[in-house]
Amino acid sequence: MAGSAWRSMLTLGGAVRRPALSSASFSRGMQTVTLIPGDGIGPEISTAVMKIFEAAKAPIRWEERNVTAIKGPGGRWMIPPDAKESMDRSKIGLKGPLKTPIAAGHPSMNLLLRKTFDLYANVRPCISIEGYKTPYTDVNLVTIRENTEGEYSGIEHVIVDGVVQSIKLITENASRRIAEYAFEYARNNQRSSVTAVHKANIMRMSDGLFLRKCREVAENYKDVKFTEMYLDTVCLNMVQDPTQFDVLVMPNLYGDILSDLCAGLIGGLGVTPSGNIGANGVAIFESVHGTAPDIAGMDLANPTALLLSAVMMLRHMGLHDYGNKIQTACFDTIRDKKVLTKDLGGNSKCSEFTADICRRVQDLD
Amino acid sequence: MDIAPIRWEERNVTAIKGPGGRWMIPPDAKESMDRSKIGLKGPLKTPIAAGHPSMNLLLRKTFDLYANVRPCISIEGYKTPYTDVNLVTIRENTEGEYSGIEHVIVDGVVQSIKLITENASRRIAEYAFEYARNNQRSSVTAVHKANIMRMSDGLFLRKCREVAENYKDVKFTEMYLDTVCLNMVQDPTQFDVLVMPNLYGDILSDLCAGLIGGLGVTPSGNIGANGVAIFESVHGTAPDIAGMDLANPTALLLSAVMMLRHMGLHDYGNKIQTACFDTIRDKKVLTKDLGGNSKCSEFTADICRRVQDLD
Numbered sequence: 001m002a003g004s005a006w007r008s009m010l011t012l013g014g015a016v017r018r019p020a021l022s023s024a025s026f027s028r029g030m031q032t033v034t035l036i037p038g039d040g041i042g043p044e045i046s047t048a049v050m051k052i053f054e055a056a057k058a059p060i061r062w063e064e065r066n067v068t069a070i071k072g073p074g075g076r077w078m079i080p081p082d083a084k085e086s087m088d089r090s091k092i093g094l095k096g097p098l099k100t101p102i103a104a105g106h107p108s109m110n111l112l113l114r115k116t117f118d119l120y121a122n123v124r125p126c127i128s129i130e131g132y133k134t135p136y137t138d139v140n141l142v143t144i145r146e147n148t149e150g151e152y153s154g155i156e157h158v159i160v161d162g163v164v165q166s167i168k169l170i171t172e173n174a175s176r177r178i179a180e181y182a183f184e185y186a187r188n189n190q191r192s193s194v195t196a197v198h199k200a201n202i203m204r205m206s207d208g209l210f211l212r213k214c215r216e217v218a219e220n221y222k223d224v225k226f227t228e229m230y231l232d233t234v235c236l237n238m239v240q241d242p243t244q245f246d247v248l249v250m251p252n253l254y255g256d257i258l259s260d261l262c263a264g265l266i267g268g269l270g271v272t273p274s275g276n277i278g279a280n281g282v283a284i285f286e287s288v289h290g291t292a293p294d295i296a297g298m299d300l301a302n303p304t305a306l307l308l309s310a311v312m313m314l315r316h317m318g319l320h321d322y323g324n325k326i327q328t329a330c331f332d333t334i335r336d337k338k339v340l341t342k343d344l345g346g347n348s349k350c351s352e353f354t355a356d357i358c359r360r361v362q363d364l365d
Numbered sequence: 366m367d368i369a370p371i372r373w374e375e376r377n378v379t380a381i382k383g384p385g386g387r388w389m390i391p392p393d394a395k396e397s398m399d400r401s402k403i404g405l406k407g408p409l410k411t412p413i414a415a416g417h418p419s420m421n422l423l424l425r426k427t428f429d430l431y432a433n434v435r436p437c438i439s440i441e442g443y444k445t446p447y448t449d450v451n452l453v454t455i456r457e458n459t460e461g462e463y464s465g466i467e468h469v470i471v472d473g474v475v476q477s478i479k480l481i482t483e484n485a486s487r488r489i490a491e492y493a494f495e496y497a498r499n500n501q502r503s504s505v506t507a508v509h510k511a512n513i514m515r516m517s518d519g520l521f522l523r524k525c526r527e528v529a530e531n532y533k534d535v536k537f538t539e540m541y542l543d544t545v546c547l548n549m550v551q552d553p554t555q556f557d558v559l560v561m562p563n564l565y566g567d568i569l570s571d572l573c574a575g576l577i578g579g580l581g582v583t584p585s586g587n588i589g590a591n592g593v594a595i596f597e598s599v600h601g602t603a604p605d606i607a608g609m610d611l612a613n614p615t616a617l618l619l620s621a622v623m624m625l626r627h628m629g630l631h632d633y634g635n636k637i638q639t640a641c642f643d644t645i646r647d648k649k650v651l652t653k654d655l656g657g658n659s660k661c662s663e664f665t666a667d668i669c670r671r672v673q674d675l676d
Contacts, residue, residue: 135446
């Protein structure tokens with residue numbers, strides 16, 4: 001028992017070692033996770049996840065927080081102090097969908113979270129879900145997107161009337177950091193290869209720098225195969241045979257595109273998990289679909305995306321057994337097709353779907 | 366017998382150095398194109414140590430080929446995970462992220478400049494709507510990331526909206542690039558004509574080619590200023606099978622069909638496309654890449670036979 005806890009501590013799904021976790025794993029004590037239910041269907045799918053975790057007896061203590069931006073001293077927008085304090089302490093967050101602030105005056109909450117915790121890597125494992133039919137059956141890849149710079153620097157100018165420029169920034173540090181994360185992830189999750197996705201034939205300096213850093217980091221991970229591919233070639237090949245891909249690492253915009261493309265291959269944002277890795281050991285896992293206000297509060301939502309993100313979270317924390325058990329129960333429920341939510345092709349309630357997974361989780365013990 | 370009324374004038378476009386030391390396409394190639402206005406081009410090898418820039422880039426600049434057009438239609442008989450693809454990507458091909466302007470800011474910090482101009486955006490939008498109208502397409506979707514790149518993609522989007530006002534017979538929609546990709550692989554039938562800046566076009570045109578089976582079966586056309594249009598296959602030169610009668614001419618043939626339609630010779634275009642698709646559907650004389658083991662000449666002969674029978 002102690003041996004398996006030691007092994008699970010070593011195989012964290014992330015680059016950062018967390019010494020504080022080892023004693024928790026050893027003693028199987030409760031780990032605190034900051035839970036941000038979000039808006040719309042957020043609260044009900046969060047409840048579903050909590051129920052399933054309870055059925056699995058996962059050693060997680062949820063600390064609910066709201067992250068709606070407030071104005072701090074000096075007039076700067078910030079996340080509420082109690083949310084920040086909770087996350088800094090727990091280091092792990094699970095987040096539902098947040099509504100986009102149209103006339104709220106403050107920036108996107110996702111952007112604020114990203115900046116507050118330096119969430120530099122967006123990670124999306126895309127695995128085909130048996131029972132949820134798409135044109136593809138064997139997708140099993142992970143997109144790792146650099147999430148702080150690149151084309152999303154926000155720096156734009158009007159040069160002269162009718163001529164606008166946008167600046168794409170690539171730095172050595174951010175490129176090295178994301179490459180290191182990708183290789184660590186590959187190693188910790190028994191993935192065999194990392195592919196750097198780029199357009200260095202066109203953007204020789206910026207993507208060239210990104211590529212060089214990937215190559216340098218690859219030298220320290222000879223146990224992981226390293227390849228490089230143009231973004232357009234990746235897309236061309238991805239839709240013809242996604243099984244040729246494993247871990248993909250890339251700058252911001254390409255990651256934005258590819259992560260959504262790959263989500264589409266397995267059935268869309270309603271079933272795709274996502275994790276954001278930050279500096280200082282913080283990691284926030286989240287569903288990336290919207291708040292679905294039209295069905296909010298009606299017990300119709302599909303909690304799969306948030307649940308699979310919570311599974312990602314368990315693996316990141318070294319709690320692989322719980323993660324595997326919950327994922328198996330979830331996939332079995334979907335494969336069985338008896339209690340599917342509407343978006344999955346059925347007409348069951350969220351609570352019925354959840355109860356089925358809970359039952360299976362308990363049976364898997 | 367009804368023969369396509371085309372007279373071919375063969376030219377080589379390997380770059381030469383002109384007076385003043387600038388690389389240019391050979392004068393007789395330029396003269397021919399300026400006179401005929403229409404070109405059909407096969408794959409060109411990438412010059413590694415040749416000293417001159419990519420020939421495609423040179424052609425693009427010489428004839429101001431501002432629009433890259435790729436109609437992607439599922440080919441019955443050539444199985445892919447999708448059966449009903451029927452869309453067209455129209456890519457702005459002169460500016461955007463491919464300006465080539467990059468700088469080292471400080472050690473370890475590099476910037477790339479993306480340029481969007483009002484003129485290029487208006488021009489490509491106008492081409493897209495004209496194309497939609499001339500080819501009985503029902504909608505044009507502008508693909509962008511104006512939520513992130515507010516000024517540059519915002520300008521592109523504004524021009525599309527303005528041009529849309531003059532084409533009320535064509536439905537105009539807008540969609541984020543990531544949403545397009547997410548939806549494209551789940552249900553490509555929801556898309557019709559897509560217009561977008563350079564990089565997004567590079568990605569989407571290849572994504573869509575993948576949906577119908579890859580570059581070996583995808584046609585492509587480049588529209589230039591002054592009425593010039595060059596149609597081309599976008600696959601590589603395949604040196605490993607060159608000269609061995611094994612190649613698949615479908616991509617170049619479908620590009621030639623695009624060319625015939627561009628020239629108003631729709632009947633010939635339809636006839637040749639039908640013959641080509643029938644040969645593929647029949648599966649009796651397929652080249653290796655299409656899953657068969659016939660020669661290029663056999664595949665070609667089959668299409669010729671069908672074309673003559675269609676008269």
